[in-house]
Amino acid sequence: MNFFKVLFSLILLSSIFIVFLGNSSCAVIVPPTGGPKDTLAPRLVFANPRVSALHFSANKIVLTFDEYVDVKDVNTNLIVSPVPKVNPIVESKLRTVTIRLKDSLQPNTTYTLDFGKAIRDVNEANILKNFSYSFSTGNYLDSMEYSGRVIVANTGKVDTTLIVMLHRNGDDSAVVKERPRYFTRVDSTGHFLFRHIAPGTFYLYALKDDAGSRRYLSKSSLFAFADSPVVVGPTSIPLTLYAYAEKDDGKTSGKSSGTKSSSGAKPDKQKEKDKEKDKRLQFSTSIKNERFDVLDTLYFQFPSPLKVFDSAQIRFTDENYKDLGNYHYLHDSANKRITLVYKWLDVLDTRFHIIATKEFAQDSAGRKLLKTDTISFSTTKESDYGEVRLRFRNLDLSRHPVLQFVQTDNIKFSYPFTNSPIFRTRLFEPGEYELRILYDANRNGVWDPGEFIGKHRQPERVQTIRNKINVKANWDNDKDITL
Numbered sequence: 001m002n003f004f005k006v007l008f009s010l011i012l013l014s015s016i017f018i019v020f021l022g023n024s025s026c027a028v029i030v031p032p033t034g035g036p037k038d039t040l041a042p043r044l045v046f047a048n049p050r051v052s053a054l055h056f057s058a059n060k061i062v063l064t065f066d067e068y069v070d071v072k073d074v075n076t077n078l079i080v081s082p083v084p085k086v087n088p089i090v091e092s093k094l095r096t097v098t099i100r101l102k103d104s105l106q107p108n109t110t111y112t113l114d115f116g117k118a119i120r121d122v123n124e125a126n127i128l129k130n131f132s133y134s135f136s137t138g139n140y141l142d143s144m145e146y147s148g149r150v151i152v153a154n155t156g157k158v159d160t161t162l163i164v165m166l167h168r169n170g171d172d173s174a175v176v177k178e179r180p181r182y183f184t185r186v187d188s189t190g191h192f193l194f195r196h197i198a199p200g201t202f203y204l205y206a207l208k209d210d211a212g213s214r215r216y217l218s219k220s221s222l223f224a225f226a227d228s229p230v231v232v233g234p235t236s237i238p239l240t241l242y243a244y245a246e247k248d249d250g251k252t253s254g255k256s257s258g259t260k261s262s263s264g265a266k267p268d269k270q271k272e273k274d275k276e277k278d279k280r281l282q283f284s285t286s287i288k289n290e291r292f293d294v295l296d297t298l299y300f301q302f303p304s305p306l307k308v309f310d311s312a313q314i315r316f317t318d319e320n321y322k323d324l325g326n327y328h329y330l331h332d333s334a335n336k337r338i339t340l341v342y343k344w345l346d347v348l349d350t351r352f353h354i355i356a357t358k359e360f361a362q363d364s365a366g367r368k369l370l371k372t373d374t375i376s377f378s379t380t381k382e383s384d385y386g387e388v389r390l391r392f393r394n395l396d397l398s399r400h401p402v403l404q405f406v407q408t409d410n411i412k413f414s415y416p417f418t419n420s421p422i423f424r425t426r427l428f429e430p431g432e433y434e435l436r437i438l439y440d441a442n443r444n445g446v447w448d449p450g451e452f453i454g455k456h457r458q459p460e461r462v463q464t465i466r467n468k469i470n471v472k473a474n475w476d477n478d479k480d481i482t483l
Helices: 002-025 268-279
Strands: 044-048 060-065 069-071 079-081 089-093 096-100 110-114 119-121 132-136 144-152 162-167 182-185 191-197 200-208 223-225 230-232 239-243 298-301 306-309 314-318 328-331 337-341 351-356 361-363 373-379 386-393 401-407 410-416 422-428 431-439 461-464 469-471 476-482
Touching: 069 089, 069 096, 079 182, 079 191, 110 191, 132 191, 144 162, 144 200, 144 230, 162 191, 182 191, 200 239, 306 328, 386 469, 469 476
Parallel strands: 144 239, 386 476
Antiparallel strands: 044 060, 060 096, 069 119, 079 110, 089 096, 110 132, 144 191, 162 182, 162 200, 200 223, 200 230, 223 239, 298 337, 306 361, 314 351, 328 337, 351 373, 386 422, 401 410, 401 431, 431 461, 431 469
16 A cells, blocks of 8 residues: 555656646746836035135036036036136046136135036936035135026016026126126026025126027017115025016018029919919908908908008998998008908808909009909807806906916907906807916006116016916806906
8 A cells, every 4th residue: 555655656746847847948038127227316426626615726626426427518507606707618527527617716706616407427317407516715605695586577477598697787788798797597487596695785687698698688688677786695585577578670681581483484374374463453351261250350451552442442241232331441550451340249140242343452563453353251150259257356456457368478369457357258269268467557458568778667567377268169158266
């Protein structure tokens, strides 16, 4: 009995061993994964001279990190304060970053080199953000800080490309002719911070400095200024600056916008068509695909000024070609646009015709229509629009607020509040809108920029409203908004 039990056990163990060998011969060898991805920024392990060194007199700084590093866009990222006449040269090699100072250092002065986003590791490009190196040529390190915020006045938003400057000289011309004593950048929220600056009185400006000159050289660039000098000290008061760009003077480069055909000379038939077209009076209208939006103005736009416009030679009729009354025409100052003024809001979903004879208009080159032209169109329906009711809480009516509906930074509609903080309209074009409040100081209905040189006039301010409104067609759009 015992013999058979032993034999059975041996056979079972042999079978298990054979199966194990067979499976192991088919096993897949998996290479090591290499560990988790490196997400850490480089770390400074040594600086020569040391960080916050006093009595600094070197012309070279060597920074050593815990891994291989690289520097990117140094000219854009590096901020040196006080501002030098000649920027330092920055180079990277293996684990070191070397800064060679090319400008003479001022005595008893604290310097700060802010690298922004310039330093990163080689393998994963992890950025060492907000890294700075400071030293003093005197026997102490300036420790004062000054902070604030910059907002773009006509949008209420921030522009992260702006720089902020502190000048010692309070003359208006200083911001044009001189480099600032200190400068820094705004962050993603529009805030700025000066570190390691000397106490004292400064003049505060913000600027869009595409050329890197640190000077206010173009009125078409964003610019902001503080109304009074700022005193940097232990109890400094932060300020908010409102940046604006003055309106351009309307000058053009004088270059032609025309294009030439890439196929060489035009065929004779095409030349004849062009000659015929050149003889015909051209114009466009605000009617699109035989449909006119009653919230728009109905106009005729001409490429050249008109010499003649005879309203007796143009008919405005209903769908049965019956002449209508109670309308008139307006001319713009350039005599290129004629507007047909009519009570369009009273004639929704209605068919009209405009019939213009050959003699109705003639431009400065003598061009007329070649034949009578008929424009047929229908006005939009009430169901094409949404009804909007907006109630604003905490709206200061004494500041003459104007509600702005904005799409892609273009003001599509504006409404001045008078006696009530409520906006209501029966017909409003559907779409998603950003809302802003313009505080219209001079009550002209539009935003006005500031003017610095000689006048020190601040721009009018615009407040953004965080939540957008999505107006739906044939829908009652009702909302309460707290400012």
